Amino acid sequence: MLEFIISSLAAVFVVMDPLGAIPVVLVTTEGYTQKRKERIIKRACWAASLILILFALLGAVIFKIFGITFAAFRVAGGILLLKIALDMLYAKKPGSHITTGEEKAAAEKEDVAIVPLAMPMLSGPASIATVLVLMEKANSLCQSAIVIASILFTCLVCYFILKSSGLLFSKLGETGLNVLVRIMGLILLALSVQFVFDGIKEMFFK
Numbered sequence: 001m002l003e004f005i006i007s008s009l010a011a012v013f014v015v016m017d018p019l020g021a022i023p024v025v026l027v028t029t030e031g032y033t034q035k036r037k038e039r040i041i042k043r044a045c046w047a048a049s050l051i052l053i054l055f056a057l058l059g060a061v062i063f064k065i066f067g068i069t070f071a072a073f074r075v076a077g078g079i080l081l082l083k084i085a086l087d088m089l090y091a092k093k094p095g096s097h098i099t100t101g102e103e104k105a106a107a108e109k110e111d112v113a114i115v116p117l118a119m120p121m122l123s124g125p126a127s128i129a130t131v132l133v134l135m136e137k138a139n140s141l142c143q144s145a146i147v148i149a150s151i152l153f154t155c156l157v158c159y160f161i162l163k164s165s166g167l168l169f170s171k172l173g174e175t176g177l178n179v180l181v182r183i184m185g186l187i188l189l190a191l192s193v194q195f196v197f198d199g200i201k202e203m204f205f206k
Helices: 002-016 018-028 034-066 070-089 100-107 113-122 125-137 141-163 165-204
Strands: none
Touching (some): 002 125, 002 165, 018 113, 018 141, 018 165, 034 113, 034 125, 034 141, 070 125, 125 141, 125 165, 141 165
16 A cells, blocks of 8 residues: 555656746746745646546546547556656656747736646646556555545645745756756656556556
8 A cells, every 4th residue: 555655646746747847837927926926826736636636537437438448548658658758857848748839828828827837737648647547556445545645745745846936946956957857757767667568468468
């Protein structure tokens, strides 16, 4: 049980990548008061948690509607995570999170909480894929609850990290953030390989 708790927390936190979201938050909330910035970040984290929980609870129904097997989704999710992990290892901004066009458009908007911060920055395709795979691996109601709790806890941590984005950026600098992102990328790379391995094993050896 402890192993599942740790793996769920690590997977959700790494794939949501709040450290990688810091530069985007700084750009899109430039000129805002601290109170307004915190309000936007809070809404973004709440929205991200609701999106991920919704997919976590309805994942089995979605698979059934489209005729997708969990094994196939594990492989697809693993490949997607592999791409993002490689981007993180080279300190690139993961393309599946937010595009340059979305970032520029967001900087001109009044409210950026939902788009692009909540979606696709925090709860993008990779986060959704990870949550669905974790829910599929859950063998009991307790483990399913752990996945939901991991989402809520990670979104809470994201709030505090992003709320302090200015301070963290000034202390760590771009180089420091890149180092942390690379470390998280390495963890995500291992998770992506495990997802692909488990999917292939389930498809051909069960």
